[in-house]
Amino acid sequence: MYNLLSSKGPLGWLKSMMGPKYSGHHLHSVVKELLGDTRVNETLKNIVIPTFDIKLLQPTIFSTYDAMRDVSKNALLSDVCISTSAAPTYLPGHHFETKDKDGKTRAFNLIDGGVVANNPTLLAMTHVSKQILMGNQDFLPIKHADYGKFMILSLGTGTAKIEEKFDAAECGKWGLLGWLYKRGATPIIDSFSEASADLVDIQASVLFQILDCNKSYLRIQHDELIGEMASVDVSTSKNLHGLIGVGKALLKRQVCKVNVETGKNEPDLKRGTNEEELARFASMLSEERKARKVAYKHG
Numbered sequence: 001m002y003n004l005l006s007s008k009g010p011l012g013w014l015k016s017m018m019g020p021k022y023s024g025h026h027l028h029s030v031v032k033e034l035l036g037d038t039r040v041n042e043t044l045k046n047i048v049i050p051t052f053d054i055k056l057l058q059p060t061i062f063s064t065y066d067a068m069r070d071v072s073k074n075a076l077l078s079d080v081c082i083s084t085s086a087a088p089t090y091l092p093g094h095h096f097e098t099k100d101k102d103g104k105t106r107a108f109n110l111i112d113g114g115v116v117a118n119n120p121t122l123l124a125m126t127h128v129s130k131q132i133l134m135g136n137q138d139f140l141p142i143k144h145a146d147y148g149k150f151m152i153l154s155l156g157t158g159t160a161k162i163e164e165k166f167d168a169a170e171c172g173k174w175g176l177l178g179w180l181y182k183r184g185a186t187p188i189i190d191s192f193s194e195a196s197a198d199l200v201d202i203q204a205s206v207l208f209q210i211l212d213c214n215k216s217y218l219r220i221q222h223d224e225l226i227g228e229m230a231s232v233d234v235s236t237s238k239n240l241h242g243l244i245g246v247g248k249a250l251l252k253r254q255v256c257k258v259n260v261e262t263g264k265n266e267p268d269l270k271r272g273t274n275e276e277e278l279a280r281f282a283s284m285l286s287e288e289r290k291a292r293k294v295a296y297k298h299g
Contacts, residue, residue: 021233024091028082035078041067043077048127050113050120051083054093059116060108061123065131072100075108083110089186090233119197121154121204121219148211151288152204153281156221158246159194160230198263205258214257218281220274222250223265251275 040047046064053060067074079096086093093111100106117123128150132139165183179188201219208217228234229242251274254267271277 020092021090024082024086027085027091028078031081032078035076035081038077039067039074040064040077040080041074048120048124049080049084050116050123051080051108051110052112052115053109054111055107055109060110061116061127063127065127065136070100072098072106074098079108083108084113086110087112087114087232088189114193114196117196117200118193119154119156119200121152122200125150125152125204148213148216150216151281151284152208152217152219153278154201154204154217154219154221156197156219156223158222158225158230158243159197161224161226201265202258202263206260209257209260214268215271218255218274218277219257220250220255220278221265222246251278 040049040062041064043064048061048063051060051062052058062073062075062080075096075098079094083094083096085091088111091112093109095107095109097105097107113120128139165185166187171178171187174182174187180186201221204217205214205219208214225246228236228239229246231239253274254269255271255274255277256265257268257271258264259266272280
């Protein structure tokens with residue numbers, strides 16, 4: 001079944017040109033069964049989920065705080081999850097409706113959140129800053145641009161090893177079809193998604209280095225996936241176990257940081273392994289939680 005649905009071979013390629021690779025029916029049923037009637041404002045922890053409204057051509061962000069203020073944004077969590085996973089060419093866009101405080105209908109026509117924020121680090125920072133600016137008591141007395149007090153743990157989902165498939169001379173000859181599909185890749189989509197994710201990592205890393213608090217920013221990413229492990233939809237047992245192995249090995253690797261001159265990731269010899277830094281982050285978060293409880297008790 002996978003070979004029939006994949007982009008490998010003429011039949012799969014033709015199918016991908018005529019419509020999304022998957023119908024999404026099974027995904028939708030599983031998500032709805034797991035999440036039921038849970039809404040965005042009912043999550044146990046504060047969340048920020050990006051989507052993109054293809055009809056309005058603008059980002060639509062769902063968050064716990066926004067859902068508390070705007071009832072039209074307090075959608076079913078299942079609808080939001082289906083929307084943010086609707087990757088172009090793989091899954092169909094998702095339409096649903098909500099009601100505002102006056103009972104008027106608000107329609108959403110949404111696709112993959114990766115179109116907006118393939119790396120959501122800056123999105124989360126901006127959202128928290130907005131809440132501080134609006135006077136949200138959960139974040140006071142922090143100033144809205146006091147990024148030195150932020151702690152960011154950014155976990156990537158892995159990217160393919162750079163194989164230098166294309167160069168300017170080759171892509172300069174492409175038309176629409178060439179940019180959409182070439183030698184098993186989707187150059188235009190890959191370019192946008194990778195550029196977006198990498199630029200956010202560079203911006204966040206440089207910001208925290210400038211503020212001399214780079215140990216408060218931890219980005220863990222594996223950029224050397226090969227074969228089916230670099231795919232986004234090969235869910236065989238063999239492939240999933242392979243990814244688990246990659247994750248375990250990644251824990252033992254040295255933490256990396258962005259070289260502000262070249263923009264490339266390099267080992268940060270002033271820090272430990274990813275595993276050691278995760279343990280340190282957990283300890284810092286625990287101490288922060290204790291401090292907040294004391295402050296709340298005497299507040």
